[in-house]
Amino acid sequence: MAASRGGSGRRAILVSACLLGHPVTYTGDDNFVDDPRLRRWLAEGRVIAVCPEVAGGLSTPRPPAEIRGDRVVTVDGRDVTEAFQKGAEAALALARHFDVALALLKQSSPSCGSRRIYDGTFSGRKIPGEGVTARRLREAGFLVFGEDELDRAEAALRAAEGPSANGSSNTETEAPRRD
Template sequence: MTGKILVSACLLGHKVRYDNGDVPCLDARFLKWYEEGRFVHICPEVVGGLPTPRPDAQRQGDRVVTGAGVDVTEPFMKGAQATLKLAREHQVALAILKQDSPSCGSLYIYDGTFKDTKAPGEGTTTELLRKNGFKVFGEDQLDEVEQELARTDGQGIL
């Protein structure tokens, strides 16, 4: 059996982003994994209780705040916990989450200044998943995902 993949809902075209938009991933490999039924999807921010649309938010250390300075750390953490629970329930092999997001970023996130500047870092959900042993990739790392799936599928890991 092939491994399940946890995926950010916005990458599947769901309108869950802060701006009520989506960012569907149209890479042929991503679409193939979707067709194979591998995906388990979630939007940590929505599951954490935030509306769509919602104010833009960025990480500032351990906190997540909106551009107006409102602390939204609690719903971000609630969403991260729900995502971890879902990953465990479905025994996902890995996650493909939306790069740059304050929840899902895996390599870079916005730097907390609200000046459209990115910095190395990870979102709250990515951080929690990694602390619990899950491998997390962005939608721009599908070569690495493909390699990891070949490794885990070859070992019979679900």
């Protein structure tokens, strides 16, 4: 997908492909989020879709994987850390290429979880933490949000673009003084 920047000041947004309805989850399903902000960003041509796990060479469907220590392992014990790291680097390359303002990623995913992930026991229990891609993007200086943080993501996008990109014609930086 192409991203629009032009003279409008509008910045691109990296978004987990599953949130956009792409059937790329480990089960072969999607995690579609029907939200007016996502629809608007898509219509504006600023969304860059990525599934780091697929970009890293994993198939769809695939065995579930969770972070265990510093490794990513499947439910059957296979170490898939390298594929997750490769996918994180692919996502980072896209973020840099399109100079994205932020990333909106799938919460709880071992790739994309921005605030929480599964605990590595395949029990369904979630813990504070971040996925491999979310961590890599943050380390590189990108803002990362989960789909449950759309309000915060939208505010960060507005801040990154400044008032001229948000339809504001007010160029004053201070409110008028009342003496």
